[in-house]
Amino acid sequence: xxxxxxxxxxxxxxxxxxxxxxxxxxxxxxxxxxxxxxxxxxxxxxxxxxxxxxxxxxxxxxxxxxxxxxxxxxxxxxxxxxxxxxxxxxxxxxxxxxxxxxxxxxxxxxxxxxxxxxxxxxxxxxxxxxxxxxxxxxxxxxxxxxxxxxxxxxxxx
Numbered sequence: 822x823x824x825x826x827x828x829x830x831x832x833x834x835x836x837x838x839x840x841x842x843x844x845x846x847x848x849x850x851x852x853x854x855x856x857x858x859x860x861x862x863x864x865x866x867x868x869x870x871x872x873x874x875x876x877x878x879x880x881x882x883x884x885x886x887x888x889x890x891x892x893x894x895x896x897x898x899x900x901x902x903x904x905x906x907x908x909x910x911x912x913x914x915x916x917x918x919x920x921x922x923x924x925x926x927x928x929x930x931x932x933x934x935x936x937x938x939x940x941x942x943x944x945x946x947x948x949x950x951x952x953x954x955x956x957x958x959x960x961x962x963x964x965x966x967x968x969x970x971x972x973x974x975x976x977x978x
Contacts, residue, residue: 856880861937864947868937870898872929872953879913879921879937888919893942896921903932913937929953 849860849867858871858880866889869880877898881889896913913921921939931954940946 855886859951859953861949861951863937863939863949864945866939866947868939868947868949870935870937870951870953872933872935872951874928875924875926877911877913877923877925877935877937878916879923879939881919881921881939881941889941891915891919891921891941894921894940894944896923896937896939898923898938899936900925900927901934901936902927903930913939931955 846861849862852860854860854869856869856871856878858869858878860867860869862868862884865883867882867884867886869882871878871880879896879898881891881894883889892915894915898911898913899908900911901908909925909927911923911925911927913923916922927933933953935951935953936948937951938946938948
């Protein structure tokens with residue numbers, strides 16, 4: 822057997838496992854979030870934030886999507902609602918087995934940025950940044966829209 826075939830066979834399992842380890846925001850956005858929220862990696866955790874107006878629900882799992890117990894833990898969310906920078910802080914408290922919840926006076930828009938800090942009992946604190954309603958393919962979409970505007974301007978002259 823040629824070495825290249827052996828290498829290919831040995832490398833195959835790594836390719837299958839890769840999504841578990843490549844935790845970029847893009848790869849997490851590409852996955853289907855278990856509860857329909859936005860998922861971010863924070864230290865040893867996956868944090869999935871489901872944000873509705875006035876209400877935050879944060880699901881905490883490890884990188885294998887196993888529930889992390891939140892009892893005795895705490896969290897907080899700094900919510901920046903818009904570019905004007907009106908921001909509020911919401912305290913997150915354990916509710917169900919692996920969930921922290923909090924509520925406050927805020928609206929969730931495409932501009933909303935929520936920075937969440939979580940500290941579980943006996944663990945270090947970790948933070949993650951969420952943009953709950955930001956369109957997922959914002960880079961491509963924005964660039965093509967700008968290019969489109971650019972073309973239109975040229976046609977008018």
